Amino acid sequence: MKRALGYGLIALALGAALGGIVYYYFASRQAPVSPSAQPPRATSPVPTPPIAVSENTCVACHRGLTVTVGHTFADWEGSSHARAGVACQDCHGGDATKSQVEQAHQGVRSSRDPESPLYFTRLPQTCGSCHSAEWQLFQQSVHYVQLRESGRGPNCVTCHGAMATTILKPTDLATTCSACHNPRLASRPEEPIKARFALTLMIQVQEYLDVAGELIAARKAQGDLSQAEALLEQARQTLQRAKQEWHVFVVDRVEEKLQEALEQARAALAAARSP
Structure with missing residues (x-):
């Protein structure tokens, strides 16, 4: 029984990992984005004062959900964003003061929607509404040009994760960079x-x-x-x-x-x- 349970958990973990790989594989091959397209509108910076966690209906509802949407509530709760008072509505949109589902989710779009502030080509500007220095510098990079022109460049999540709860280890960073920078593609493999x-x-x-x-x-x-x-x-x-x-x-x-x-x-x- 214990062995069967263990195999089941392993299978679930492998399935989740494979699902993530498949998602990023196809996300990185979205239709090219025209460089002349209107730049995305960043979400508003963290409200002042921010909505207290105890009054935030996003937090109150998602804390008890067993089905996760992209990432778990625990991912956010343990993040630097949570400690800084940055909550769901600051990135996803919606109204964290409403208790009705339809009202609370008004304006929230899937991250696969090109109009979403969390769409992979729009994400840097959304993050940049708070991280302004990093955003200004990222726009000077070849990576940003690739992201805007072909949709194949990296964005913030590539290195920081959605919740910025972890930092890539040096070996993991090298592996991530090697997806594009390798001898096969002759793209600066060093x-x-x-x-x-x-x-x-x-x-x-x-x-x-x-x-x-x-x-x-x-x-x-x-x-x-x-x-x-x-x-x-x-x-x-x-x-x-x-x-x-x-x-x-x-x-x-x-x-x-x-x-x-x-x-x-x-x-x-x-x-x-x-x-």
Whole structure:
């Protein structure tokens, strides 16, 4: 009985994974989008003040649903979006103050609908209504040109996922990039390796910053650590610029900025360790 149940769960998991693969396979082959087409209207930024979770009918209803639509309520609940007060209506549309299904879903479109703010070619501008710096930089990238002209370029979900609950590991990033950048297509096959190294370097910089920050906090009562704090803040700002710069997808430029952040982080750590 237990073995049969285990096999059943494995089959369900494989089925879900296959379904996702099939969806992205066909989504990436949608009809080309004319570059002269009217740019999509981004959804409104997070309302001020945002609707309280306790008053949000989307949250109240979807929390109890056993059938998921694209992703689960738990995916959102554990996300940085939830922590920032960004809820369903901010991306999907609809009216989170209405309790009737028809009224609450007024204006909500399937993400496969070309008019939806979550349609794969429109998604970057929707995300950009809050993430403005990343959106401005992404528009400078070859990836954005490909996405707009052929519908085959990556968008935000490619790397961040729908709920931004995970970040691709360096090896997973290389695999994702290799879908287009590979020897068979002769499309800059070295890019996945360079991207993997850059992301590994970014993680290393973050580790240095975390350790330096913890050490400064632990030793602050022992003396003046203002120099270490200044160096730490400088390194954090440089790392943030590198993260934003990534969205142009010129990896050499990102690596250069990360090397700068690494040197600053090492200097901050050294200053924090000084007697």
